[in-house]
Amino acid sequence: MPKRYRQQQAGSHSVAPMANAANHATSRAPRDQLDRPLGVLRLSLTARCNLACPYCLPDGVEPPGLLTLAQRLRVIEAAVALGVSSLRLTGGEPLLHAGLEELIAAVQPLRKQGLREIALTSNGALLSAERARALRAAGLDRVTLSLDGTTGAAVARMAGIGGSDPQGRERRGAALLAKVLAALEHARAAGFDPQQGELKLNAVIQHGANDDQLLPLAALARERGLELRLIEFMDVGNRNGWHPAAVLSAAAMVERIGARWPLEPLGRTAHGTASRWRYRDRSPEDGGAHLAVVASVSAPFCGDCNRLRVTADGIAYTCLFAAPGSGLDLRPWLQPDSPGVELREAIAARWSDRAARWSEERLEAWERGGPEGAVAAPAHAEMAYLGG
Ligand SMILES: C[S@@+](CC[C@H](N)C(=O)[O-])C[C@H]1O[C@@H](n2cnc3c(N)ncnc32)[C@H](O)[C@@H]1O
Numbered sequence: 001m002p003k004r005y006r007q008q009q010a011g012s013h014s015v016a017p018m019a020n021a022a023n024h025a026t027s028r029a030p031r032d033q034l035d036r037p038l039g040v041l042r043l044s045l046t047a048r049c050n051l052a053c054p055y056c057l058p059d060g061v062e063p064p065g066l067l068t069l070a071q072r073l074r075v076i077e078a079a080v081a082l083g084v085s086s087l088r089l090t091g092g093e094p095l096l097h098a099g100l101e102e103l104i105a106a107v108q109p110l111r112k113q114g115l116r117e118i119a120l121t122s123n124g125a126l127l128s129a130e131r132a133r134a135l136r137a138a139g140l141d142r143v144t145l146s147l148d149g150t151t152g153a154a155v156a157r158m159a160g161i162g163g164s165d166p167q168g169r170e171r172r173g174a175a176l177l178a179k180v181l182a183a184l185e186h187a188r189a190a191g192f193d194p195q196q197g198e199l200k201l202n203a204v205i206q207h208g209a210n211d212d213q214l215l216p217l218a219a220l221a222r223e224r225g226l227e228l229r230l231i232e233f234m235d236v237g238n239r240n241g242w243h244p245a246a247v248l249s250a251a252a253m254v255e256r257i258g259a260r261w262p263l264e265p266l267g268r269t270a271h272g273t274a275s276r277w278r279y280r281d282r283s284p285e286d287g288g289a290h291l292a293v294v295a296s297v298s299a300p301f302c303g304d305c306n307r308l309r310v311t312a313d314g315i316a317y318t319c320l321f322a323a324p325g326s327g328l329d330l331r332p333w334l335q336p337d338s339p340g341v342e343l344r345e346a347i348a349a350r351w352s353d354r355a356a357r358w359s360e361e362r363l364e365a366w367e368r369g370g371p372e373g374a375v376a377a378p379a380h381a382e383m384a385y386l387g388g
Protein backbone atom coordinates (compact mmCIF):
# COMPACT_ATOMS: atom_id res chain seq x y z
CA MET A 1 0.00 0.00 0.00
CA PRO A 2 1.33 3.45 -0.78
CA LYS A 3 2.68 5.21 2.33
CA ARG A 4 0.26 8.05 1.66
CA TYR A 5 -2.72 5.78 2.51
CA ARG A 6 -1.07 4.34 5.59
CA GLN A 7 -0.68 7.82 7.04
CA GLN A 8 -4.21 8.84 6.09
CA GLN A 9 -5.63 5.68 7.57
CA ALA A 10 -3.90 5.84 10.95
CA GLY A 11 -6.29 5.79 13.88
CA SER A 12 -9.32 6.61 11.76
CA HIS A 13 -11.41 3.49 12.11
CA SER A 14 -12.59 1.47 15.02
CA VAL A 15 -15.23 -1.21 15.28
CA ALA A 16 -18.17 -0.38 17.50
CA PRO A 17 -20.15 -3.10 19.27
CA MET A 18 -22.79 -4.97 17.29
CA ALA A 19 -25.88 -2.85 17.28
CA ASN A 20 -28.19 -3.30 14.35
CA ALA A 21 -30.45 -5.65 12.48
CA ALA A 22 -27.76 -6.74 10.04
CA ASN A 23 -25.86 -8.23 12.95
CA HIS A 24 -28.37 -10.90 13.66
CA ALA A 25 -26.35 -14.08 13.21
CA THR A 26 -28.49 -17.02 14.03
CA SER A 27 -27.70 -20.67 14.47
CA ARG A 28 -29.21 -21.17 10.98
CA ALA A 29 -26.50 -18.98 9.46
CA PRO A 30 -23.61 -20.82 7.85
CA ARG A 31 -20.15 -19.56 8.80
CA ASP A 32 -17.48 -19.12 6.16
CA GLN A 33 -13.82 -20.18 6.40
CA LEU A 34 -13.07 -17.04 8.41
CA ASP A 35 -16.05 -17.60 10.72
CA ARG A 36 -18.09 -14.82 9.11
CA PRO A 37 -21.88 -15.33 9.16
CA LEU A 38 -24.18 -14.54 6.24
CA GLY A 39 -26.19 -11.41 7.04
CA VAL A 40 -26.85 -9.21 4.01
CA LEU A 41 -28.14 -10.00 0.52
CA ARG A 42 -27.47 -7.47 -2.22
CA LEU A 43 -29.71 -8.39 -5.09
CA SER A 44 -29.14 -6.76 -8.45
CA LEU A 45 -32.36 -6.43 -10.44
CA THR A 46 -30.91 -5.29 -13.74
CA ALA A 47 -27.50 -4.66 -15.28
CA ARG A 48 -28.91 -1.80 -17.32
CA CYS A 49 -28.52 1.81 -16.31
CA ASN A 50 -29.73 5.19 -17.49
CA LEU A 51 -26.34 6.74 -16.60
CA ALA A 52 -22.77 5.85 -17.52
CA CYS A 53 -20.69 6.91 -14.50
CA PRO A 54 -17.07 6.39 -15.65
CA TYR A 55 -16.12 4.73 -12.35
CA CYS A 56 -18.73 2.03 -12.95
CA LEU A 57 -19.26 1.95 -16.72
CA PRO A 58 -22.11 -0.45 -17.27
CA ASP A 59 -22.17 -1.95 -20.75
CA GLY A 60 -25.94 -1.54 -20.87
CA VAL A 61 -26.44 -5.16 -21.85
CA GLU A 62 -28.83 -7.21 -19.83
CA PRO A 63 -27.48 -10.71 -19.32
CA PRO A 64 -29.63 -13.48 -20.80
CA GLY A 65 -31.69 -15.56 -18.40
CA LEU A 66 -32.83 -12.83 -16.00
CA LEU A 67 -34.48 -14.23 -12.91
CA THR A 68 -38.24 -14.04 -12.73
CA LEU A 69 -40.07 -12.56 -9.75
CA ALA A 70 -40.75 -16.07 -8.44
CA GLN A 71 -37.08 -17.03 -8.74
CA ARG A 72 -35.94 -13.85 -6.97
CA LEU A 73 -38.36 -14.58 -4.17
CA ARG A 74 -36.92 -18.06 -3.81
CA VAL A 75 -33.39 -16.65 -3.62
CA ILE A 76 -34.41 -14.13 -0.96
CA GLU A 77 -36.34 -16.76 0.96
CA ALA A 78 -33.35 -19.10 0.97
CA ALA A 79 -31.01 -16.30 2.03
CA VAL A 80 -33.29 -15.31 4.90
CA ALA A 81 -33.50 -18.94 6.00
CA LEU A 82 -29.69 -18.89 6.16
CA GLY A 83 -29.53 -15.79 8.37
CA VAL A 84 -29.91 -12.80 6.05
CA SER A 85 -31.72 -9.99 7.85
CA SER A 86 -30.99 -7.16 5.42
CA LEU A 87 -31.93 -7.06 1.75
CA ARG A 88 -30.54 -4.34 -0.51
CA LEU A 89 -32.03 -3.99 -3.98
CA THR A 90 -29.64 -2.55 -6.48
CA GLY A 91 -28.42 -2.76 -10.08
CA GLY A 92 -27.55 -1.27 -12.60
CA GLU A 93 -30.36 1.12 -11.93
CA PRO A 94 -33.06 -0.70 -9.98
CA LEU A 95 -35.73 1.89 -10.84
CA LEU A 96 -35.51 0.67 -14.45
CA HIS A 97 -36.97 -2.60 -13.22
CA ALA A 98 -40.73 -2.48 -13.62
CA GLY A 99 -41.32 -5.26 -11.09
CA LEU A 100 -39.52 -3.49 -8.23
CA GLU A 101 -42.59 -2.59 -6.16
CA GLU A 102 -44.11 -6.02 -6.74
CA LEU A 103 -40.96 -7.69 -5.45
CA ILE A 104 -40.83 -5.47 -2.36
CA ALA A 105 -44.46 -6.24 -1.57
CA ALA A 106 -43.91 -9.95 -2.12
CA VAL A 107 -41.03 -10.22 0.36
CA GLN A 108 -42.97 -8.66 3.25
CA PRO A 109 -44.04 -12.03 4.73
CA LEU A 110 -40.34 -12.83 5.16
CA ARG A 111 -40.21 -10.29 8.00
CA LYS A 112 -41.72 -13.04 10.13
CA GLN A 113 -38.77 -15.27 9.20
CA GLY A 114 -36.08 -12.76 10.23
CA LEU A 115 -35.93 -10.21 7.40
CA ARG A 116 -35.63 -6.88 9.17
CA GLU A 117 -34.76 -4.33 6.54
CA ILE A 118 -35.36 -3.76 2.81
CA ALA A 119 -33.24 -1.03 1.25
CA LEU A 120 -32.74 0.41 -2.22
CA THR A 121 -29.72 2.09 -3.83
CA SER A 122 -30.57 4.26 -6.83
CA ASN A 123 -29.20 7.15 -8.84
CA GLY A 124 -32.56 8.84 -8.27
CA ALA A 125 -33.05 10.11 -11.82
CA LEU A 126 -36.32 8.17 -12.14
CA LEU A 127 -37.62 8.65 -8.63
CA SER A 128 -40.84 10.61 -9.12
CA ALA A 129 -43.12 11.53 -6.22
CA GLU A 130 -45.50 8.79 -7.30
CA ARG A 131 -42.78 6.15 -7.49
CA ALA A 132 -41.43 7.13 -4.06
CA ARG A 133 -44.92 6.72 -2.58
CA ALA A 134 -45.39 3.37 -4.33
CA LEU A 135 -42.07 2.08 -2.98
CA ARG A 136 -42.97 3.16 0.54
CA ALA A 137 -46.43 1.64 0.26
CA ALA A 138 -44.92 -1.62 -0.98
CA GLY A 139 -42.84 -1.82 2.21
CA LEU A 140 -39.42 -0.36 1.39
CA ASP A 141 -37.61 0.75 4.57
CA ARG A 142 -34.63 2.74 3.28
CA VAL A 143 -33.44 4.60 0.22
CA THR A 144 -29.89 5.68 -0.59
CA LEU A 145 -29.53 8.00 -3.57
CA SER A 146 -26.22 8.56 -5.34
CA LEU A 147 -24.97 12.00 -6.28
CA ASP A 148 -21.32 12.87 -6.91
CA GLY A 149 -21.38 16.64 -7.28
CA THR A 150 -23.29 19.85 -6.72
CA THR A 151 -22.70 21.62 -10.04
CA GLY A 152 -23.92 20.79 -13.52
CA ALA A 153 -20.36 20.31 -14.73
CA ALA A 154 -19.35 17.97 -11.89
CA VAL A 155 -22.53 15.91 -12.10
CA ALA A 156 -22.15 15.59 -15.88
CA ARG A 157 -18.54 14.44 -15.51
CA MET A 158 -19.28 11.87 -12.82
CA ALA A 159 -22.45 10.56 -14.49
CA GLY A 160 -20.74 10.11 -17.84
CA ILE A 161 -22.88 12.64 -19.66
CA GLY A 162 -21.14 12.97 -23.02
CA GLY A 163 -21.29 15.27 -26.03
CA SER A 164 -18.82 17.63 -27.67
CA ASP A 165 -20.42 20.84 -26.39
CA PRO A 166 -19.28 21.64 -22.81
CA GLN A 167 -22.25 23.93 -22.21
CA GLY A 168 -24.64 21.24 -23.36
CA ARG A 169 -22.99 18.74 -21.00
CA GLU A 170 -23.23 21.19 -18.14
CA ARG A 171 -26.90 21.86 -18.87
CA ARG A 172 -27.68 18.16 -18.89
CA GLY A 173 -25.66 17.70 -15.70
CA ALA A 174 -27.63 20.51 -14.05
CA ALA A 175 -30.88 18.87 -15.16
CA LEU A 176 -29.79 15.56 -13.61
CA LEU A 177 -28.74 17.33 -10.40
CA ALA A 178 -32.17 18.98 -10.21
CA LYS A 179 -33.85 15.59 -10.68
CA VAL A 180 -31.82 13.97 -7.90
CA LEU A 181 -32.48 16.85 -5.51
CA ALA A 182 -36.18 16.60 -6.32
CA ALA A 183 -36.00 12.82 -5.82
CA LEU A 184 -34.59 13.33 -2.32
CA GLU A 185 -37.58 15.50 -1.48
CA HIS A 186 -40.01 13.02 -3.05
CA ALA A 187 -38.52 10.28 -0.90
CA ARG A 188 -38.73 12.42 2.22
CA ALA A 189 -42.35 13.36 1.45
CA ALA A 190 -43.17 9.67 0.93
CA GLY A 191 -42.08 8.98 4.50
CA PHE A 192 -38.40 8.01 4.26
CA ASP A 193 -37.11 9.83 7.31
CA PRO A 194 -33.42 10.83 7.27
CA GLN A 195 -33.45 11.14 11.06
CA GLN A 196 -34.23 7.43 11.25
CA GLY A 197 -31.49 6.64 8.71
CA GLU A 198 -34.13 5.90 6.05
CA LEU A 199 -32.82 8.39 3.48
CA LYS A 200 -29.13 8.86 2.75
CA LEU A 201 -26.86 10.19 0.06
CA ASN A 202 -23.96 8.23 -1.50
CA ALA A 203 -21.08 9.93 -3.29
CA VAL A 204 -18.08 8.29 -4.93
CA ILE A 205 -15.06 10.56 -4.62
CA GLN A 206 -12.34 10.24 -7.21
CA HIS A 207 -9.10 12.11 -6.71
CA GLY A 208 -8.67 14.70 -9.45
CA ALA A 209 -12.19 14.16 -10.79
CA ASN A 210 -14.57 15.40 -8.09
CA ASP A 211 -12.64 15.83 -4.87
CA ASP A 212 -13.38 19.56 -5.21
CA GLN A 213 -17.00 18.54 -4.53
CA LEU A 214 -16.32 17.23 -1.03
CA LEU A 215 -17.21 20.37 0.91
CA PRO A 216 -20.12 21.35 -1.38
CA LEU A 217 -21.57 17.83 -1.06
CA ALA A 218 -21.17 17.91 2.72
CA ALA A 219 -22.85 21.34 2.81
CA LEU A 220 -25.70 20.09 0.62
CA ALA A 221 -26.28 17.06 2.86
CA ARG A 222 -26.08 19.14 6.04
CA GLU A 223 -28.59 21.67 4.69
CA ARG A 224 -31.01 18.91 3.80
CA GLY A 225 -30.56 16.97 7.03
CA LEU A 226 -29.08 13.91 5.27
CA GLU A 227 -26.25 11.56 6.13
CA LEU A 228 -23.63 11.75 3.38
CA ARG A 229 -21.74 8.52 2.69
CA LEU A 230 -18.46 9.15 0.91
CA ILE A 231 -17.16 6.10 -0.94
CA GLU A 232 -13.54 5.60 -1.96
CA PHE A 233 -13.10 4.95 -5.68
CA MET A 234 -12.88 1.16 -5.90
CA ASP A 235 -11.26 -1.13 -8.44
CA VAL A 236 -14.39 -3.06 -9.21
CA GLY A 237 -14.77 -4.23 -12.79
CA ASN A 238 -12.10 -3.90 -15.45
CA ARG A 239 -13.04 -0.87 -17.45
CA ASN A 240 -13.10 2.05 -15.01
CA GLY A 241 -9.37 2.81 -15.36
CA TRP A 242 -8.83 2.41 -11.62
CA HIS A 243 -5.42 3.36 -10.29
CA PRO A 244 -4.32 3.99 -6.69
CA ALA A 245 -3.53 7.62 -7.53
CA ALA A 246 -7.21 8.15 -8.34
CA VAL A 247 -8.23 7.11 -4.83
CA LEU A 248 -8.75 9.79 -2.22
CA SER A 249 -8.63 7.94 1.06
CA ALA A 250 -11.51 8.13 3.48
CA ALA A 251 -9.17 9.57 6.10
CA ALA A 252 -8.19 12.40 3.76
CA MET A 253 -11.88 13.08 3.07
CA VAL A 254 -12.61 13.22 6.79
CA GLU A 255 -9.64 15.50 7.35
CA ARG A 256 -10.79 17.97 4.70
CA ILE A 257 -14.37 18.07 5.90
CA GLY A 258 -13.35 18.07 9.55
CA ALA A 259 -11.18 21.15 8.95
CA ARG A 260 -14.34 23.02 7.93
CA TRP A 261 -16.83 21.41 10.35
CA PRO A 262 -15.17 19.65 13.30
CA LEU A 263 -16.05 15.96 13.51
CA GLU A 264 -16.19 13.36 16.24
CA PRO A 265 -15.60 9.66 15.39
CA LEU A 266 -18.41 7.20 16.08
CA GLY A 267 -16.69 4.10 14.66
CA ARG A 268 -17.95 1.39 12.37
CA THR A 269 -20.82 -0.91 13.28
CA ALA A 270 -19.85 -4.57 13.14
CA HIS A 271 -20.47 -5.96 9.63
CA GLY A 272 -21.06 -2.42 8.34
CA THR A 273 -19.20 -0.79 5.47
CA ALA A 274 -19.17 2.77 6.76
CA SER A 275 -17.26 4.50 9.54
CA ARG A 276 -19.46 7.22 10.91
CA TRP A 277 -18.65 10.64 12.23
CA ARG A 278 -20.76 13.30 13.95
CA TYR A 279 -20.57 17.00 13.19
CA ARG A 280 -19.78 18.66 16.51
CA ASP A 281 -22.01 21.64 15.69
CA ARG A 282 -25.10 19.49 15.17
CA SER A 283 -27.34 17.77 17.68
CA PRO A 284 -27.48 13.98 17.25
CA GLU A 285 -31.22 14.17 16.41
CA ASP A 286 -30.48 16.13 13.25
CA GLY A 287 -30.44 13.82 10.22
CA GLY A 288 -27.59 15.86 8.77
CA ALA A 289 -25.50 15.44 11.90
CA HIS A 290 -23.61 12.50 10.49
CA LEU A 291 -21.00 11.86 7.89
CA ALA A 292 -19.98 8.36 6.84
CA VAL A 293 -16.99 7.13 4.87
CA VAL A 294 -16.57 3.81 3.13
CA ALA A 295 -12.85 3.03 3.13
CA SER A 296 -12.95 -0.16 1.08
CA VAL A 297 -9.51 0.50 -0.41
CA SER A 298 -7.51 2.24 2.32
CA ALA A 299 -8.98 0.47 5.37
CA PRO A 300 -10.81 -2.65 4.14
CA PHE A 301 -13.38 -4.37 6.29
CA CYS A 302 -13.18 -7.90 4.86
CA GLY A 303 -12.69 -9.22 8.40
CA ASP A 304 -16.39 -9.08 9.23
CA CYS A 305 -17.95 -8.84 5.76
CA ASN A 306 -21.29 -10.67 5.76
CA ARG A 307 -22.55 -9.77 2.27
CA LEU A 308 -23.73 -12.12 -0.45
CA ARG A 309 -24.33 -10.63 -3.91
CA VAL A 310 -26.65 -12.09 -6.48
CA THR A 311 -26.70 -10.72 -10.03
CA ALA A 312 -29.82 -10.08 -12.08
CA ASP A 313 -29.31 -13.42 -13.83
CA GLY A 314 -28.88 -15.39 -10.62
CA ILE A 315 -25.13 -15.68 -10.16
CA ALA A 316 -24.08 -15.60 -6.50
CA TYR A 317 -20.80 -13.89 -5.59
CA THR A 318 -19.29 -13.83 -2.13
CA CYS A 319 -16.98 -10.86 -2.73
CA LEU A 320 -17.37 -7.54 -4.56
CA PHE A 321 -13.91 -8.04 -6.03
CA ALA A 322 -14.54 -11.57 -7.28
CA ALA A 323 -13.27 -12.65 -10.67
CA PRO A 324 -15.86 -12.86 -13.44
CA GLY A 325 -17.04 -16.41 -13.91
CA SER A 326 -16.20 -17.35 -10.32
CA GLY A 327 -19.77 -16.95 -9.07
CA LEU A 328 -22.21 -19.76 -8.45
CA ASP A 329 -25.04 -20.00 -10.97
CA LEU A 330 -28.14 -20.55 -8.83
CA ARG A 331 -30.48 -21.24 -11.76
CA PRO A 332 -30.16 -25.04 -11.65
CA TRP A 333 -31.79 -24.84 -8.20
CA LEU A 334 -34.41 -22.36 -9.36
CA GLN A 335 -36.36 -24.61 -11.71
CA PRO A 336 -40.09 -24.91 -10.96
CA ASP A 337 -39.73 -28.39 -9.50
CA SER A 338 -36.45 -27.85 -7.60
CA PRO A 339 -36.90 -28.29 -3.86
CA GLY A 340 -36.11 -25.15 -1.82
CA VAL A 341 -33.88 -27.13 0.49
CA GLU A 342 -31.44 -27.79 -2.36
CA LEU A 343 -31.13 -24.06 -3.11
CA ARG A 344 -30.47 -23.38 0.57
CA GLU A 345 -27.86 -26.12 0.67
CA ALA A 346 -26.14 -24.80 -2.45
CA ILE A 347 -25.92 -21.28 -1.05
CA ALA A 348 -24.83 -22.53 2.36
CA ALA A 349 -22.11 -24.70 0.80
CA ARG A 350 -20.78 -21.79 -1.25
CA TRP A 351 -20.81 -19.56 1.82
CA SER A 352 -19.05 -22.19 3.92
CA ASP A 353 -16.26 -22.39 1.32
CA ARG A 354 -15.81 -18.63 1.27
CA ALA A 355 -12.34 -17.44 2.20
CA ALA A 356 -12.30 -14.15 0.24
CA ARG A 357 -10.56 -11.18 1.83
CA TRP A 358 -9.37 -9.64 -1.38
CA SER A 359 -9.13 -5.99 -0.37
CA GLU A 360 -7.19 -6.82 2.80
CA GLU A 361 -4.79 -8.99 0.81
CA ARG A 362 -4.05 -6.17 -1.56
CA LEU A 363 -3.41 -3.83 1.35
CA GLU A 364 -1.01 -6.37 2.84
CA ALA A 365 0.77 -6.65 -0.52
CA TRP A 366 1.17 -2.89 -0.56
CA GLU A 367 2.49 -2.93 2.97
CA ARG A 368 5.08 -5.52 1.97
CA GLY A 369 6.22 -2.99 -0.63
CA GLY A 370 4.36 -4.38 -3.64
CA PRO A 371 3.83 -2.12 -6.63
CA GLU A 372 1.20 0.60 -6.29
CA GLY A 373 -1.06 -1.08 -8.78
CA ALA A 374 -0.52 -4.53 -7.26
CA VAL A 375 -3.66 -6.60 -7.53
CA ALA A 376 -4.13 -10.16 -6.37
CA ALA A 377 -6.74 -11.08 -8.97
CA PRO A 378 -6.41 -10.55 -12.70
CA ALA A 379 -9.95 -9.35 -13.31
CA HIS A 380 -13.07 -8.40 -11.39
CA ALA A 381 -16.72 -8.85 -12.18
CA GLU A 382 -18.34 -5.57 -13.21
CA MET A 383 -20.03 -3.32 -10.64
CA ALA A 384 -23.21 -2.92 -12.69
CA TYR A 385 -23.69 -6.70 -12.44
CA LEU A 386 -22.74 -6.97 -8.78
CA GLY A 387 -24.67 -3.92 -7.66
CA GLY A 388 -22.15 -2.27 -5.35
C1 LIG B 1 -23.45 0.08 -8.75
S1 LIG B 1 -24.48 1.35 -8.09
C2 LIG B 1 -26.09 0.65 -8.38
C3 LIG B 1 -27.23 1.48 -7.88
C4 LIG B 1 -27.53 2.80 -8.58
N1 LIG B 1 -27.41 2.74 -9.98
C5 LIG B 1 -26.68 3.90 -7.98
O1 LIG B 1 -25.81 4.42 -8.68
O2 LIG B 1 -26.91 4.23 -6.83
C6 LIG B 1 -24.33 1.19 -6.32
C7 LIG B 1 -23.32 2.14 -5.68
O3 LIG B 1 -22.02 1.77 -6.09
C8 LIG B 1 -21.25 2.95 -6.27
N2 LIG B 1 -20.14 2.67 -7.15
C9 LIG B 1 -20.19 2.28 -8.45
N3 LIG B 1 -18.93 2.09 -8.94
C10 LIG B 1 -18.08 2.38 -7.93
C11 LIG B 1 -16.65 2.38 -7.81
N4 LIG B 1 -15.87 2.05 -8.81
N5 LIG B 1 -16.11 2.72 -6.63
C12 LIG B 1 -16.91 3.05 -5.59
N6 LIG B 1 -18.25 3.04 -5.62
C13 LIG B 1 -18.83 2.74 -6.79
C14 LIG B 1 -22.27 3.92 -6.84
O4 LIG B 1 -21.89 5.25 -6.70
C15 LIG B 1 -23.50 3.61 -6.06
O5 LIG B 1 -23.57 4.41 -4.90
Ligand code: SF4
Residues within 6 Å of the ligand: 049, 050, 051, 052, 053, 056, 057, 058, 091, 092, 093, 123, 146, 384
Ligand atom coordinates in the same frame (compact mmCIF):
# COMPACT_ATOMS: atom_id res chain seq x y z
S1 SF4 C 1 -22.99 3.80 -10.42
FE1 SF4 C 1 -25.18 3.40 -10.61
S2 SF4 C 1 -25.88 5.14 -11.83
FE2 SF4 C 1 -23.72 5.10 -12.13
S3 SF4 C 1 -23.43 3.88 -13.98
FE3 SF4 C 1 -23.23 2.49 -12.22
S4 SF4 C 1 -25.22 1.60 -11.98
FE4 SF4 C 1 -25.46 3.47 -13.25
